[in-house]
Amino acid sequence: MKHFTVFVVLTLAFAMLACSFGSTIFTPTISATSPVSATTAAQPTSRPAATIAVNAPQDVAPPILSGTDVDSRLPELYEKVIPGVVSILTVGDQGGGLGSGFVYDKNGHIITNFHVVDGASDLEVDFASGLKVRAEVVATDLDSDLAIVKVNASPDQLIPLSLGDSDQLLVGQQVIALGNPFGLTGTMTLGIVSAKGRTLDSLRQASSGNYFSSGDIIQTDASINPGNSGGPLLNLNGQVIGINRAIRTTGTTASGDPVNSGIGFAVPINIVKRVVPVLIAQGSYDYPYLGITFSSFLSLADYEALGVDRTSGAYIMEVAEGGPGDQAGLRGARSTNLNTFPQGGDLVIGVDDRPVMDFGDLIGYILENKSPGDKVTFTILRDNQEKEVVITLGKRP
Numbered sequence: 001m002k003h004f005t006v007f008v009v010l011t012l013a014f015a016m017l018a019c020s021f022g023s024t025i026f027t028p029t030i031s032a033t034s035p036v037s038a039t040t041a042a043q044p045t046s047r048p049a050a051t052i053a054v055n056a057p058q059d060v061a062p063p064i065l066s067g068t069d070v071d072s073r074l075p076e077l078y079e080k081v082i083p084g085v086v087s088i089l090t091v092g093d094q095g096g097g098l099g100s101g102f103v104y105d106k107n108g109h110i111i112t113n114f115h116v117v118d119g120a121s122d123l124e125v126d127f128a129s130g131l132k133v134r135a136e137v138v139a140t141d142l143d144s145d146l147a148i149v150k151v152n153a154s155p156d157q158l159i160p161l162s163l164g165d166s167d168q169l170l171v172g173q174q175v176i177a178l179g180n181p182f183g184l185t186g187t188m189t190l191g192i193v194s195a196k197g198r199t200l201d202s203l204r205q206a207s208s209g210n211y212f213s214s215g216d217i218i219q220t221d222a223s224i225n226p227g228n229s230g231g232p233l234l235n236l237n238g239q240v241i242g243i244n245r246a247i248r249t250t251g252t253t254a255s256g257d258p259v260n261s262g263i264g265f266a267v268p269i270n271i272v273k274r275v276v277p278v279l280i281a282q283g284s285y286d287y288p289y290l291g292i293t294f295s296s297f298l299s300l301a302d303y304e305a306l307g308v309d310r311t312s313g314a315y316i317m318e319v320a321e322g323g324p325g326d327q328a329g330l331r332g333a334r335s336t337n338l339n340t341f342p343q344g345g346d347l348v349i350g351v352d353d354r355p356v357m358d359f360g361d362l363i364g365y366i367l368e369n370k371s372p373g374d375k376v377t378f379t380i381l382r383d384n385q386e387k388e389v390v391i392t393l394g395k396r397p
Helices: 067-084 269-282 300-306 359-369
Strands: 007-009 024-026 085-092 095-103 109-112 120-127 132-141 146-151 174-179 187-205 211-220 232-235 240-249 264-268 292-295 314-319 347-351 375-382 385-392
Touching: 067 085, 067 174, 067 187, 067 232, 085 109, 085 174, 095 174, 109 269, 120 146, 132 269, 146 269, 174 240, 187 264, 187 359, 211 240, 211 359, 240 269, 264 269, 269 359, 292 359, 314 359, 347 359
Parallel strands: none
Antiparallel strands: 007 292, 024 240, 085 095, 085 120, 095 109, 109 146, 120 132, 132 146, 174 187, 174 232, 187 211, 211 264, 232 240, 240 264, 292 314, 314 347, 347 375, 375 385
C-alpha cells in the first residue's frame, strides 16, 4: 500500500508541501500584481520570546452581548469599534495595493499584515472619521505576517481597540471581521470560529529555500476578501481576537481576485500580544527553534506501520544536525521513500506532561508558552518504550 505523508517544518522549513486538492491559500490584499499564495500544507514551528511592556493596551472588556439580542446590538458594536479600524493604501514599484489594520495605542502604532506593506514606498492610512495621514513602517515580523506602521496623529484621533484572549475562543463562537475588502471601507461581516490550531506557511524563507511556518491559526467563515488583510477579527465583546490574514480558495474571478470559499484564517491575538511589544521596543522578535521536521498527518496505516499501539502523536521525520533536537538525542526516520512509510523516528506523545494528539498540539503549546532558551520535556515512544527527553530551545537561524 502506498502511503502519502505530508511533511512540515517545525524550525528547519524543510517541508514537502501537502496536497491542497486544487485549493490555494491567498493573502487577501488588493494589489496590482497577483495575490501572494502559499500551499495549504504549511504548519507551525516556533514561539515568541518574553514580552516587553510598551504601553500595550489593557484588556478592558466591553459589555458582553447576549445571544438573544445579537442582531440589535451588532450596530452598537460596529459604532464602538469602527473608529479604531483603518484602511491602508500602498504604493510601490509594482503598483498600488489595499489592506486593512487597526489602532494599537495612542502613540500612533497601527497593526497590519507584513504582506500588506511589503515593498511599499509610500503608505496612506485612512480612518473612519475621514482623517487621512501618511505612515511609515517601523517593524515587521515575517514569521507571523505582522507589521507595525506609525502615524503622526493627535491622541484624540486614535482609538485603540481592546485586545481579547484567543485561548478562550470556542469553536462555534460568533466573530466579526472588519476591514476594507475590494476597497469597500468599513465593511463588517459575521461568522463563527470554525476551528482553532490551524497552520500556514510563514513569509520568512530559510536558507534551504523553504519557508518556516506559523501556527495556532484561527479558522473562520466570516467573509474575508482581498483588502481585508490586516484587519481585526473580533468577538462579540468588541475585543480583537485575531488579525485576518488569508483565505483558502478554489479559483479566481475573471479579474484575478481569489474566490472566497468560506474558509478564512487569522493570526491569534495572543501571539500578537506577545510579539508586538517586542517589535515596537526592539524592531524584531526571536522565535524558538527545535531543528525538527515532523509529519503533519498520520493515517491508521501509518501508525500500524510504526508498530505502535496508539493512533495519536507527532512523528519525527528528520532532525537537523547540531540543532536542539539533535543535541537532545531525538531521532528522525531512517528513510523517506514515499512508497513505504519511513521507520525509526521518535513519536512525541506528550510535552511538559501535556498529551500530544498531533503536530498541531505540540506546536500550539510551544507557540503559546515557550521562548528561545526555555526547556521543554518531550515524552516519546521509541521502540515501543516511553522515554522523556529534555530539549533546550534555540533561536530560529
